[in-house]
Amino acid sequence: NAGVTQTPKFQVLKTGQSMTLQCAQDMNHEYMSWYRQDPGMGLRLIHYSVGAGITDQGEVPNGYNVSRSTTEDFPLRLLSAAPSQTSVYFCASSYSSVGAGELFFGEGSRLTVL
Amino acid sequence: DAKTTQPTSMDCAEGRAANLPCNHSTISGNEYVYWYRQIHSQGPQYIIHGLKNNETNEMASLIITEDRKSSTLILPHATLRDTAVYYCIAARFAGGTSYGKLTFGQGTILTVHP
Numbered sequence: 001n002a003g004v005t006q007t008p009k010f011q012v013l014k015t016g017q018s019m020t021l022q023c024a025q026d027m028n029h030e031y032m033s034w035y036r037q038d039p040g041m042g043l044r045l046i047h048y049s050v051g052a053g054i055t056d057q058g059e060v061p062n063g064y065n066v067s068r069s070t071t072e073d074f075p076l077r078l079l080s081a082a083p084s085q086t087s088v089y090f091c092a093s094s095y096s097s098v099g100a101g102e103l104f105f106g107e108g109s110r111l112t113v114l
Numbered sequence: 115d116a117k118t119t120q121p122t123s124m125d126c127a128e129g130r131a132a133n134l135p136c137n138h139s140t141i142s143g144n145e146y147v148y149w150y151r152q153i154h155s156q157g158p159q160y161i162i163h164g165l166k167n168n169e170t171n172e173m174a175s176l177i178i179t180e181d182r183k184s185s186t187l188i189l190p191h192a193t194l195r196d197t198a199v200y201y202c203i204a205a206r207f208a209g210g211t212s213y214g215k216l217t218f219g220q221g222t223i224l225t226v227h228p
Contacts, residue, residue: 004157023200043158058215064164090157103216105157
């Protein structure tokens with residue numbers, strides 16, 4: 001098992017560019033989510049999915065789109081990158097609907113928007 | 115979800131027990147207490163969780179007071195590799211299409227020194 005795999009690990013964008021952060025899990029987990037982490041802010045939930053075809057917004061969804069066409073993949077799209085989206089992004093997955101359950105996190109994708 | 119309060123930082127000598135406190139005085143009856151840690155900007159790692167009984171696993175023990183207003187995470191024999199930010203989170207059971215959203219605060223920076 002690879003667990004939760006995020007690509008790319010590092011990315012530099014210019015303002016206005018678009019890109020997709022990829023997240024894949026091989027644990028057949030039903031639940032997947034994206035968080036961003038900024039200095040002094042902790043982790044904040046961007047979007048989450050409770051299964052293929054079902055997504056919903058988290059705490060800070062503006063500027064991001066997601067889709068969940070398969071159980072394994074949950075990509076995060078930035079349509080027009082802004083410097084405020086400079087952050088470390090973590091994807092997580094879980095099999096449990098009991099509270100937060102045991103979330104498995106990826107290693108993170110570090111994005112810089114110039 | 116109930117707010118949690120943790121000390122900003124703590125020190126511990128290698129080989130000694132590390133006791134990390136957490137206050138959650140407004141926790142409701144169906145909220146679990148979860149602990150995660152994050153080692154040097156890696157993805158957060160689940161440690162343990164509990165509702166009202168004390169819990170133990172291979173990583174740590176969780177002691178929850180009888181009134182559930184506070185808890186303590188115990189690392190019985192801390193090593194240098196346990197140096198990390200530790201997060202205490204209160205989260206509800208979420209069934210069906212709901213997803214237990216984790217709210218990460220600032221956590222406690224635990225430094226284990228030789």
